[in-house]
């Protein structure tokens with residue numbers, strides 16, 4: 001069990017002393033620690049319950065669970081987009097790392113070309129287009145550089161969102177069902193692009209997915225959310241990732257039914 005502490009720098013709110021779901025990585029520098037007590041919506045409904053997890057530098061953590069449980073909400077908290085929660089989010093060194101995000105919907109700006117969308121966030125993006133063109137080539141969309149998002153399929157738009165996220169060379173990549181709508185070849189290429197950066201740059205990845213294959217091929221660990229409010233109902237190490245850090249807790253079940261069904265009460 002992780003000792004309770006009030007970390008010095010965090011996004012928000014209170015310290016609390018009970019209700020932890022303990023899990024810690026041994027021997028790896030941490031990129032982030034999240035100690036969540038609760039997340040309520042403004043109408044008072046509690047969507048997330050107590051959970052506590054860390055993500056190590058170079059680690060890939062997958063989060064799954066039934067639709068509507070609160071996975072995207074959890075990702076928004078980690079992204080700093082939702083700060084209205086009870087708990088603490090702490091980054092190593094006290095500073096949020098460079099974040100890359102691929103949302104469930106690609107969120108491209110419709111009035112900018114594909115190339116201009118990919119260049120968003122780069123200081124000199126408008127002047128030097130070669131990094132963005134390279135990123136587009138990496139996701140197999142060189143030919144789409146000058147078209148507008150309205151002409152893209154959902155899968156193509158997702159690949160553009162990937163190019164945009166990877167171009168910023170993030171320390172932490174957040175993926176929300178990012179491989180959905182992609183054919184096997186495109187999804188395989190993107191997985192490879194991500195995992196190359198994990199290996200070479202020690203990029204960390206927090207990914208929400210319903211697809212066990214994503215978790216099996218990429219993740220060191222899998223957290224399964226369930227219940228209302230959602231909590232971690234299962235945690236397992238993924239045997240296919242040989243770089244998996246040592247866990248201090250958990251049994252590792254072998255069934256693959258984690259993403260099916262509705263939230264149990």
Ligand SMILES: Nc1ncnc2c1ncn2[C@@H]1O[C@H](COP(=O)(O)OP(=O)(O)OP(=O)(O)O)[C@@H](O)[C@H]1O
Pocket residue numbers: 041042047065066067068069070071072073074104
């Ligand atoms: N801004 C909001 N205000 C109130 N309720 C919300 C808001 N956003 C999401 N919800 C509700 O919170 C719950 C969790 O939503 P969330 O999108 O996090 O689930 P999810 O597990 O990611 O679902 P899916 O797998 O279907 O994408 C759902 O019941 C949703 O309707």
